Amino acid sequence: MKKLILIASAIFVVSTIHAQKWETNFETAKKRASEEGKNILLVFSGSDWCIPCMKLEKEIWESKDFIKDSEEHFVLLRADFPKRKANKLSKEQQEQNNRLAETYNKKGLFPMVEVLDKNGNVLGTTGYKNVSPKDYIVMLHSFEK
Numbered sequence: 001m002k003k004l005i006l007i008a009s010a011i012f013v014v015s016t017i018h019a020q021k022w023e024t025n026f027e028t029a030k031k032r033a034s035e036e037g038k039n040i041l042l043v044f045s046g047s048d049w050c051i052p053c054m055k056l057e058k059e060i061w062e063s064k065d066f067i068k069d070s071e072e073h074f075v076l077l078r079a080d081f082p083k084r085k086a087n088k089l090s091k092e093q094q095e096q097n098n099r100l101a102e103t104y105n106k107k108g109l110f111p112m113v114e115v116l117d118k119n120g121n122v123l124g125t126t127g128y129k130n131v132s133p134k135d136y137i138v139m140l141h142s143f144e145k
Contacts, residue, residue: 020067022078024093026100026120029077033118039144040120041074044105044112048082052128053111063133073141074115081110115143 023029033040043061045053060066070076079097082088089097104122105112115123124143129136 020061020070020076022076024078024080025096026077029075030118030120033075033116036075037118038073038075039118039123040077040116041070041140042077042079042100042104042114042116044079044081044101044110044114046082046110047080048084048087050110056111056113056128060133060136065133066137069137079105113140115140 023032029040029042032038043056045057047053047057079100080089081097081101088094101108104114104116109127111127112125113127114125117123124140126139126143129139131139
């Protein structure tokens with residue numbers, strides 16, 4: 001019984017740590033950003049084929065430092081472009097991501113990370129950097145005005 005409680009507790013802690021709220025709808029992200037007084041962190045990723053995207057996910061987005069900072073400072077918005085059939089997005093989601101790419105990622109770079117203000121204006125752009133989560137966070141905040 002003790003093992004069962006320990007396992008359940010561990011699962012709860014892990015799920016709580018990784019319980020980031022990534023929006024997938026731009027209008028919802030803008031509304032939340034306006035209501036919460038935050039900027040938007042827009043991430044273009046190829047979650048199932050782009051190695052730097054996967055590294056960014058594991059090294060930065062899943063880090064405790066980023067999770068804590070993002071909860072306080074950003075509305076997270078992901079525009080994913082998976083290639084595997086098993087990960088195919090709905091037609092509506094794919095069209096929405098395509099529209100975001102037409103506006104914010106015309107060169108089709110992956111990963112592309114943009115800090116936007118609550119109205120969707122670009123404050124700064126970056127991609128994968130081989131730096132610590134703390135250094136990445138500092139860089140993201142350097143874009144804010």
